[in-house]
Amino acid sequence: MVVANDTIDFNRERSAWRLHRVPHVLSGLSEALDWQDTYPLRDAYEAFCRETPWGALYFAIGRTAPHGAERMSLRFQALLRFWEPLESARYLFSSPGTALTLGKLVEESCSWAMDAWCLVGGDSVRERLNTAAERMSRATREDSMEAILRQLPRVLTLARDLKDREAVADPFFQRERLSSLDSAAFERVSGAHPGTLIEKLYDWDLELGTH
Template sequence: MTAPQSPVLEFPAMLHGLTGAVLRKVRAKGQGWAREYLKTGAFTQPRQMLQVPPGEILEMISGAEFDVVPRPRWRVHLFADIFSSLNEGVPKEERQRLEEAFEVFCLSTPFGALYHAVSPPPPRSAERMARRLAALLRFWDVLQGPRYAYRVPDTHHTLDDLMDFIYRKTLEAWCPGGPVSVREHMALTVARMSHSSREDCMEAVLRVVPALVEVDAEFKHREVLSDPGFLRERLSALSPRDFEKISSAYTYTMTMQLAAWDRELGRH
């Protein structure tokens, strides 16, 4: 169930502070959520929430902000550590259900929707990514208030800038020449991605690859990796499970797949 939207943005208090304190609280909360799931089969929002005023800086990746003297701030990227403690004490056969239920819970909250859009954990299938981006769109208005520190040090992005930075190539792959507005382009992409066939995903992947090859100087077989015939052959040879992993045309996942093919080409 999606948490009711409020004009006031609140994030879990555990995400604000010095690095060590945030990590301790996040790991403890992960253990607490695991116990709650085993007892009730569900998750509830943390009791301690803090308001995020407009203009507040949210650190979305390690090293995006630098302090000579460390000071408390929002360290949203450290939410990743929740996953290292979430499975503690949970039977192995229950872990997949727990992880799926936890993602559903996260996507019902602004902080969880933001985290899963900025740092989406595997799997990154078209179906899963459409769900994550749809959640972000539901909270778009309230998430426009803060500013976001990401890969460009000491640069504070708007939400639009941040999503453009992360998803521009993916959005163009799904909806070439789409709306100028990132929000509208993302909404159109979600609509297409949600009802996509394998062939739709194949076409999106084929469209995103040239943009990835162009900007990554590490690839040694650039012409081959950009060849549609080679790509179709390799994509068709992937198992359904492996194809699903890249089916969203998410740039990081696709870059990793291209790197694997590049290494294979180097061995022949």
């Protein structure tokens, strides 16, 4: 049994593997550097972890930034390489009483990527994730733009307290604002990850309120 939720540790006394332990090592390493210039360390640690089954799973289904298209493609590809051994476990993710197969876990945690990047093709979760990873790996800025615009209506349902919802929900406004982002800022949202996009929606809403 694997506790795959990185926020809630279901029943700490229960014997199980716990994915949220993966970043604890990084915290210790960062502390040893006095939290100075930790980005290269973070990237190297993630690259190392992606070469292990549990590390690949953690970074594919977790919420660890960055969530750009290129980075998420690497994470999904790593998970797909370890698919067979990871299928042998069962996972606790959204409910302590429901043990999930790997396919169900990925469906619950990564449906956003498959919805944004794999509109058609693939009969299984594994096939759809593979298609999404391939498309993300070779995505142009325009490809990412279209994936983001497909994702934003879903993300808007999660942003419940926008002050200027009508303006922020306008596809023309969204495309205009995305087009105005510089390369680094666009890369951060290029994967169409919901957590990253909801932050961008609130940024836009705040900007509208200051004019």
